Amino acid sequence: MEEKNTLEISHLGVSFFTRGGEVKAVNDVSICVPQGRIVGIVGESGCGKSMTARAVMGLVKRPGRIVGGEIRLDGREITTLTAREKRALRGSEVSMVFQEPMTSLNPVIRVGKQVEEALKVHRHVDRKEAKRLTLEMFEAVGIAEPEKRWGSYPHQLSGGLRQRVMIAMAMICRPRLLIADEPTTALDVTVEAQILRLMKGLCENGTSILLISHNLGVIAQVCDYVYVMYAGRIVEQADTFTLFQKPMHPYTAGLLGAVSSLRRGGDVLDTIPGVVPNLLHLPAGCSFSLRCAKCTAQCTGTMPELIQAGPEHMVRCLYAGEDDHTGSV
Numbered sequence: 666m667e668e669k670n671t672l673e674i675s676h677l678g679v680s681f682f683t684r685g686g687e688v689k690a691v692n693d694v695s696i697c698v699p700q701g702r703i704v705g706i707v708g709e710s711g712c713g714k715s716m717t718a719r720a721v722m723g724l725v726k727r728p729g730r731i732v733g734g735e736i737r738l739d740g741r742e743i744t745t746l747t748a749r750e751k752r753a754l755r756g757s758e759v760s761m762v763f764q765e766p767m768t769s770l771n772p773v774i775r776v777g778k779q780v781e782e783a784l785k786v787h788r789h790v791d792r793k794e795a796k797r798l799t800l801e802m803f804e805a806v807g808i809a810e811p812e813k814r815w816g817s818y819p820h821q822l823s824g825g826l827r828q829r830v831m832i833a834m835a836m837i838c839r840p841r842l843l844i845a846d847e848p849t850t851a852l853d854v855t856v857e858a859q860i861l862r863l864m865k866g867l868c869e870n871g872t873s874i875l876l877i878s879h880n881l882g883v884i885a886q887v888c889d890y891v892y893v894m895y896a897g898r899i900v901e902q903a904d905t906f907t908l909f910q911k912p913m914h915p916y917t918a919g920l921l922g923a924v925s926s927l928r929r930g931g932d933v934l935d936t937i938p939g940v941v942p943n944l945l946h947l948p949a950g951c952s953f954s955l956r957c958a959k960c961t962a963q964c965t966g967t968m969p970e971l972i973q974a975g976p977e978h979m980v981r982c983l984y985a986g987e988d989d990h991t992g993s994v
């Protein structure tokens with residue numbers, strides 16, 4: 666199957682140089698987003714999802730920096746662009762919905778104006794047309810009374826409305842690549858469904874989407890392909906159907922187990938025991954070994970490679986495929 670990739674991240678490394686040492690927030694991560702597809706990244710807090718996204722946007726801030734790898738957008742290497750070239754890329758070809766909407770909206774400019782400006786800079790439309798398109802987009806992301814909201818300042822809006830303004834701003838330029846970092850976290854399920862439908866529509870018009878979420882339900886609904894991250898690395902990747910049907914890494918199985926126990930009527934999220942290890946003090950061998958019920962002496966010796974487990978299925982576990990991990994945690 667020959668597919669054109671909009672985004673190709675190869676062996677990306679992002680590290681923070683702290684007093685305690687080098688924190689490898691993103692460690693040898695390779696991700697592809699084919700044109701017109703939605704690709705997901707899933708994993709617990711602190712595993713490197715946002716840093717991967719920020720690296721693509723050219724927005725890793727000190728003390729962090731990209732320490733290795735390549736990022737290609739439509740075949741063009743973008744990590745080596747100048748600050749000015751990166752700015753030009755953002756908003757026109759690549760847009761991002763940030764996890765913290767407040768930090769990316771200007772507090773002293775009316776939200777409608779901000780969205781319009783994004784459109785005018787990157788899409789050369791006149792004022793009247795910009796306003797019309799903005800109101801149309803506000804409506805599409807579920808903002809009631811768009812005319813009234815156009816004139817609001819960010820602090821006058823609820824978290825959910827601010828998030829929708831951010832989504833409108835990211836989508837309005839019809840970017841080649843949209844990176845959405847937990848885009849629907851502050852939204853109720855009805856609005857969430859509406860946003861996810863919008864994303865699918867955008868894809869049908871050729872936009873490629875990298876969707877970051879720790880909500881597996883969201884991932885299952887819209888993603889074609891999923892990467893599972895743990896402690897800075899990819900531990901498993903597969904098309905969505907395969908990943909949910911036949912997870913091979915105990916960590917993926919644990920994430921899925923936590924969701925299905927909720928569905929069974931449990932009211933407490935049955936999480937994987939333990940926490941993500943401190944990235945400065947990772948165990949020798951497999952990073953998940955400390956929390957893994959199937960850990961053996963071999964697991965604590967060497968870091969497993971990401972190996973092929975199926976046609977489009979890769980997994981980083983010495984015992985992948987030896988038995989069915991489904992529901993094992």
Ligand SMILES: Nc1ncnc2c1ncn2[C@@H]1O[C@H](COP(=O)(O)OP(=O)(O)OP(=O)(O)O)[C@@H](O)[C@H]1O
Pocket residue numbers: 681683688690708709710711712713714715716717727728729764879944
């Ligand atoms: N300013 C910083 N200094 C040192 N380390 C940092 C800094 N910012 C991030 N990190 C490291 O980068 C890791 C990855 O962070 P990232 O924001 O990518 O996580 P995430 O997967 O997006 O988590 P979440 O689900 O909570 O958004 C963190 O665990 C932390 O160790």
Ligand SMILES: [Mg+2]
Pocket residue numbers: 714715716764846
């Ligand atoms: Mg994050």
